[in-house]
Amino acid sequence: MRYVEVNGARVSAIGVGTWQFGSKEWGYGPEYARTTAAAIVNRALDLGVNLVDTAEIYGMGASERILGEAIASRREQVFVASKVFPILPIAPVVEWRAVESASRLGVSTIDLYQVHWPNPLFPTRPAMHAMRRLQQIGLVEHVGVSNFNLVQWRLAERMLGDRVLTNQVQYSLVARKPDAELVPWAQANDRIVIAYSPLAQGLLGGRYDLDNPPPPGVRANNVLFLPDNLERAQPLISALREIAAAHGATPAQVGLAWVIRRPNVVAIPGASSVEQLEANVAAADLDLTDAEDARLTAESDAFQPTRGVAALPGLLAARRAASQPEPADSTPASDSVPDPNR
Ligand SMILES: NC(=O)c1ccc[n+]([C@@H]2O[C@H](COP(=O)([O-])OP(=O)(O)OC[C@H]3O[C@@H](n4cnc5c(N)ncnc54)[C@H](OP(=O)(O)O)[C@@H]3O)[C@@H](O)[C@H]2O)c1
Numbered sequence: 001m002r003y004v005e006v007n008g009a010r011v012s013a014i015g016v017g018t019w020q021f022g023s024k025e026w027g028y029g030p031e032y033a034r035t036t037a038a039a040i041v042n043r044a045l046d047l048g049v050n051l052v053d054t055a056e057i058y059g060m061g062a063s064e065r066i067l068g069e070a071i072a073s074r075r076e077q078v079f080v081a082s083k084v085f086p087i088l089p090i091a092p093v094v095e096w097r098a099v100e101s102a103s104r105l106g107v108s109t110i111d112l113y114q115v116h117w118p119n120p121l122f123p124t125r126p127a128m129h130a131m132r133r134l135q136q137i138g139l140v141e142h143v144g145v146s147n148f149n150l151v152q153w154r155l156a157e158r159m160l161g162d163r164v165l166t167n168q169v170q171y172s173l174v175a176r177k178p179d180a181e182l183v184p185w186a187q188a189n190d191r192i193v194i195a196y197s198p199l200a201q202g203l204l205g206g207r208y209d210l211d212n213p214p215p216p217g218v219r220a221n222n223v224l225f226l227p228d229n230l231e232r233a234q235p236l237i238s239a240l241r242e243i244a245a246a247h248g249a250t251p252a253q254v255g256l257a258w259v260i261r262r263p264n265v266v267a268i269p270g271a272s273s274v275e276q277l278e279a280n281v282a283a284a285d286l287d288l289t290d291a292e293d294a295r296l297t298a299e300s301d302a303f304q305p306t307r308g309v310a311a312l313p314g315l316l317a318a319r320r321a322a323s324q325p326e327p328a329d330s331t332p333a334s335d336s337v338p339d340p341n342r
Contacts, residue, residue, distance in 0.1 A: 001048030002284045004266050006190050009112075009142055009165060011079050013260040014284045015051030016044045016277065017196065017270040022062025027217040028272055033062065038070035040277045045077050047281045053168070053194070053268045055083035055116055056101050064104035072106055080105060081112035081194075083146060083168075086119040086127060094130035098139055114144035114168055118152050128159035135162075144168060144194070150181040163191070171195035171265070173204060173236060173255055173300040174224060186264045195259050198267035200224055204255035206237045220318060223311040232306075236299040243292045249283070252276075256283035258296050 002013040020026045021037040028036070041052060052071070054063045064082060071078045082105065084097045102110055113134065115127055134140035144166035145156050157164045167186070171178045171193060178193055186193045199205055201214075203224050208214050210227055219225045224233070240251035247254070252269075259267045260283070271277040288296075306314065 001281065002260070003050075004192060004264060006192055006264070007142075007163060007165060009079070009192070011051040011192065011266055012049045012284070013266050014049060014256065014281050015053055015079075015081075015194075015266060015268040016041060016049060017268040018052060018054045018063045018067055019058045020063075020270045020272065021054070021066040022059030023218075024059070025218040026270075026272075027215060032272070033059075033066060036273065037066045039274050040271050041067060041070040042074075043274050044277055044281065045071075045074055047278070049281055050077060050079040051081060051194075051266060051268065052078055053081040053083075053196075054105075055085065055114075056097060056104075057083070057085040057116065061100075061104055064101055068104055068106035075107060079111045080107055081114060081144070081166075081168075082110055083114040083116040084127075085116050086122070089115065089119050089122050089127040091126045091130040091133070094127050095134060098130075098134050102139060109138055110140050112142045112144050112166060113140040114146045114166065115148075115156070117147045118145075124152065124156050125159045128156055132160055132162070142166070146194075146196075150185055153182070153185075166192045166194050168194040168196055168268075170197050171259060171267075172198045172200050173240075173258055173296060174200045174233070174303060174305070176300060183262055183265060187262075191264065193262075193265045195265055195267040198256055198259045198269050199252055200255075203230075203233060204237070204240060204252055206241055206251035209234070209237075221315070223307055223315060224305055226306065226311060226314040226318060228314060229305040229311075233303060236296075236303045239295055239299045243288070243296065246292075247286055249286055250279060253279055253283040253286055254288070254292075254296070256280060257286040257288050258293060260284065261288055261293060 003010050022033045054067050082101045084094055131143045142165040145164055146168035148167050153167050169178050183193050201219055201222055209230055214225055240254045244251050244254045256267055269280045
């Protein structure tokens with residue numbers, strides 16, 4: 001495993017995202033929450049991963065609880081990152097939520113505590129003052145933000161009066177916005193960008209196309225999985241496949257290797273199985289050439305999916321189709337375990 005070291009923090013280039021743990025929207029079912037999730041965390045730690053990311057909102061606390069149980073006997077091996085959902089980001093609420101998260105996680109210090117989203121209705125100052133107090137009493141080691149633009153990140157630092165070590169943002173071959181400002185700034189100023197959805201929620205695994213769309217759930221709301229966009233993504237997926245073949249790797253591994261090739265960037269892919277986790281960890285040892293990197297970047301530039309308002313009719317059509325009763329002889333579109341609660 002490769003690590004990124006900044007300001008006393010040492011985090012693995014590949015971490016584990018745990019939104020999937022206990023969350024109905026991913027549809028992985030109770031067995032995944034009961035056993036696979038802990039197995040994923042333990043295998044990750046065995047392989048040298050230390051960064052594990054969760055949030056109070058994932059599964060309404062279930063993800064933190066599952067993670068807490070999984071790491072109970074290996075606490076010192078884990079860099080635990082969680083997030084406060086800033087629905088009311090005033091200082092007492094943020095402080096109380098941190099205590100609740102630490103309790104679910106079974107830790108006395110949260111290594112990285114992040115504000116999940118900027119709240120446009122509230123100033124940043126109270127949340128950052130709470131963060132500072134949480135650091136002073138030792139409940140939080142490092143402070144981070146998530147989904148903040150550069151102006152908001154720097155403002156958060158001013159309000160904290162110290163370094164906001166990380167910004168967790170969507171970053172992958174199909175989400176390149178951080179290239180413009182966040183990544184260069186992190187590199188120039190000893191900060192870390194944590195790339196979420198680094199596999200574009202599985203799109204970059206190359207498993208999904210028009211004939212094999214992902215199962216319903218969280219991806220029904222992701223415009224990248226609309227038929228039109230799945231088709232437009234094929235040249236990029238083909239490039240991933242070809243480069244993967246040259247390395248004896250998979251498209252997903254190449255997609256992750258592209259992300260973490262950027263200095264000061266780490267990725268936190270989620271996984272639906274231990275095998276996926278193992279493959280994702282191995283991506284840390286995959287060395288792309290400059291030419292391969294440039295080819296992927298060019299294919300990524302050329303990929304222009306339908307997004308925003310233009311994608312709304314497609315999303316509505318997909319939802320209508322998903323709500324139609326399935327024919328009696330239909331088979332599931334993937335091998336994911338369906339969630340009986342969905
Ligand atoms: N801060 C935020 O606002 C925010 C937002 C989103 C996510 N996050 C964090 O980032 C983490 C990762 O993001 P994400 O879960 O949205 O997307 P992701 O990591 O891009 O995609 C995860 C999904 O990709 C598939 N996959 C994983 N490894 C694979 C492999 N080796 N080969 C093929 N397919 C593979 C799996 O789905 P299938 O097997 O079902 O296809 C898995 O559930 C989350 O768990 C969460 O911790 C944060």
